[in-house]
Amino acid sequence: MPVMNLFTPFGVSEFLPEEAARHNQLTQQISQFFESEGFLPIRTPVVEYFDALSKGLDPQLVAQSIRFFDSSGHLMILRPDHTTPIARMVASRLSDRPGPFQFYYISPVFRNTHAEDTPMELFQAGVEWIGTSSPQSDAQVIRHCVELLRTTGFKEIRVDIGHPALAAGLKDADRDALIRNDYVRLGRLPERGPIAVAAHIPELVALDTELHALNLGDVIRYNTGLIREFDYYTGPHFEVYAQGIRQMVACGGRYDRLISKFGHDCPAVGFALNLSLIQEALAQC
Amino acid sequence: MLTLAIAKGYLMSEALARFANIGIRFEDDLTVSRKLFTVDTSGQYRILQVRPWDVPVYVARGAADVGVSGFDVLEEKQDAVIRLIDLGFGACRLIIAGAKERPFNTLFHDIRVATKYPNATTAHFQKIGIKAHIIKLYGAIELAPITGLSDVIVDLTATGKTLEENELTIMDTIFHSTAQLITNASSFCLKDYEIRTLTDRLLQGSRS
Numbered sequence: 001m002p003v004m005n006l007f008t009p010f011g012v013s014e015f016l017p018e019e020a021a022r023h024n025q026l027t028q029q030i031s032q033f034f035e036s037e038g039f040l041p042i043r044t045p046v047v048e049y050f051d052a053l054s055k056g057l058d059p060q061l062v063a064q065s066i067r068f069f070d071s072s073g074h075l076m077i078l079r080p081d082h083t084t085p086i087a088r089m090v091a092s093r094l095s096d097r098p099g100p101f102q103f104y105y106i107s108p109v110f111r112n113t114h115a116e117d118t119p120m121e122l123f124q125a126g127v128e129w130i131g132t133s134s135p136q137s138d139a140q141v142i143r144h145c146v147e148l149l150r151t152t153g154f155k156e157i158r159v160d161i162g163h164p165a166l167a168a169g170l171k172d173a174d175r176d177a178l179i180r181n182d183y184v185r186l187g188r189l190p191e192r193g194p195i196a197v198a199a200h201i202p203e204l205v206a207l208d209t210e211l212h213a214l215n216l217g218d219v220i221r222y223n224t225g226l227i228r229e230f231d232y233y234t235g236p237h238f239e240v241y242a243q244g245i246r247q248m249v250a251c252g253g254r255y256d257r258l259i260s261k262f263g264h265d266c267p268a269v270g271f272a273l274n275l276s277l278i279q280e281a282l283a284q285c
Numbered sequence: 286m287l288t289l290a291i292a293k294g295y296l297m298s299e300a301l302a303r304f305a306n307i308g309i310r311f312e313d314d315l316t317v318s319r320k321l322f323t324v325d326t327s328g329q330y331r332i333l334q335v336r337p338w339d340v341p342v343y344v345a346r347g348a349a350d351v352g353v354s355g356f357d358v359l360e361e362k363q364d365a366v367i368r369l370i371d372l373g374f375g376a377c378r379l380i381i382a383g384a385k386e387r388p389f390n391t392l393f394h395d396i397r398v399a400t401k402y403p404n405a406t407t408a409h410f411q412k413i414g415i416k417a418h419i420i421k422l423y424g425a426i427e428l429a430p431i432t433g434l435s436d437v438i439v440d441l442t443a444t445g446k447t448l449e450e451n452e453l454t455i456m457d458t459i460f461h462s463t464a465q466l467i468t469n470a471s472s473f474c475l476k477d478y479e480i481r482t483l484t485d486r487l488l489q490g491s492r493s
Contacts, residue, residue, distance in 0.1 A: 183369055
């Protein structure tokens, strides 16, 4: 008789009671923080129709997504992020309510593990602030992200801020080199530093004033090389790194055009934090 | 402190020479010692001696902040690393070669290609529109066409001497390769100043 294989797929989590307790403790700490900042919980479905959700999905996320057919032959998708299903929900079910909305979520997303270091089930905690467009809300979202990391025990935190306007005027070859992080082909290292490196972008200047007012001046820097392949973000966007975590721990930004892809025009800003990385780092110390 | 992963062999000795040029000296000489890591006398840099194919893995996963890797390895493995500067040494090229006495010197569909570089080879043959059958080997690639295992090979060559001695002739160059300094997004963000300082010093050292 063959040996029965009891493995689970790579990168899915199963928690024994003590691990589940630690996980719950962390998620409670996070939800308390979000609620104290005025955010309300929201839940999106794990499984959606691909045709509906993909209207708003970044092509990169589509490529990473887990898809399958249901018994009637509909193409289904496991949610690869939270922002897109929340945008769909806002457009389809909340368009008649007056905003703005401040939502938070703490749940996993699912992605294909083509690279051996991408887990299939990735726990995320994040917020979406929908219906406002101002440097104040952009700055607040960055503050929420930094404070959340501080609350969970990380001290040395750095936020890299970019903007789609940084790519304006770049030659195609240079833009491509930046997307690929190939500074050899670019011929120089992109500048990273205080607002002086991005002083030609008024939106970032306004954001910088707000961030300094929130005492985040030491944590943030502007990265002129932070260019994204797809124009998902419409304003300031950011990546967060913390001492003790070897990958990007959170990212976010302003995405004013996403909800309109589902039929309701509405600005929004948010971030998603990789809770799996946090749990891993906390387990090691 | 910055941790650097450097490919064992020629790239290690060249890198150590560049470091010595800019005044960075290490406690142990990894080219002769059996130790796999050492720290420099100022305590600012730690180097790890790893296999050439492992350098981007150490860097991409943050076990090292910075790495010295051949362009060929970066192109083949496509790990998520940031390429900082070209270091200029370790020059070689990835070539297509076939047997000298072959009656024709052209590529054709379903051609059998033996190589240590299946990804770079697949990408190249796709680009030129030829359907290739890749045979992955781990070394002594030159034997493949001689023994009829493959029609051609894709391999790295510096001087072309090994190809010559094994009666192979170069048909095309896929890319030229030199050593590059690489990092990962997390290290580059958290140790921006240290990494830029090292980059500047190495660039100045190679100019003077």
